[in-house]
């Protein structure tokens with residue numbers, strides 16, 4: 001058994017030692033670019049990690065912290081774009097079953113539907129999932145990205161040790177993945193992020209629709225998780241993956257005129273109207289700073 005740590009922060013790595021001892025884990029993988037508590041093996045860009053028949057790649061994604069990494073599991077079965085998508089179901093049909101487990105089908109966005117099960121299953125794409133404790137979300141067909149605090153559903157991590165330019169590179173890399181890839185991010189911040197995104201892009205129908213879904217899911221007596229999310233959905237609704245889109249850039253500029261009147265001294269020269277709004281780095285930085293103050 002392995003333990004993956006994506007970055008050094010205490011809320012991600014603080015339990016490594018106790019967790020490894022409890023479960024008899026001898027290999028705790030962490031980034032080479034920073035000190036992670038309990039780390040026994042460091043990993044860097046391009047490293048491959050095999051777990052059973054799953055082969056993960058390590059991606060270095062600096063910005064939230066200097067050494068932050070993500071673990072990428074490519075889809076074992078490619079969902080070709082020509083393959084007809086399963087009929088879409090509203091996410092609001094998701095539920096928590098009587099045993100308290102998340103159960104049902106999940107709308108991954110972009111016309112893709114994944115299956116969710118709290119028990120092991122075989123078949124589907126032919127993959128066998130050995131762990132009874134594992135919540136299976138069709139990872140064997142979808143692919144998965146374990147990205148810590150790089151990206152959240154409809155948000156991203158704060159730029160503690162990096163720049164908007166680095167975040168744009170990270171965002172481009174994630175956005176280039178197949179739509180089906182599930183994103184296992186480090187926090188369930190989706191409701192606040194969905195409200196921010198809806199404020200930021202009031203004219204974006206996908207963002208407004210997603211806010212309604214998220215409010216429903218999180219409004220249950222036992223709130224339904226919105227994580228994992230999927231690349232397809234985030235490409236449609238996460239402003240931090242959309243900094244290159246003209247509609248997002250002009251929406252961010254409009255909000256910045258109201259919210260960043262004092263400019264961003266030390267980061268960008270001049271006032272909001274002087275900034276180069278065709279530069280996606282400017283769009284990325286402006287929305288992160290507005291989100292910081294949200």
Ligand SMILES: [Zn+2]
Nearest residue numbers: 007009064149
């Ligand atoms: Zn963090």
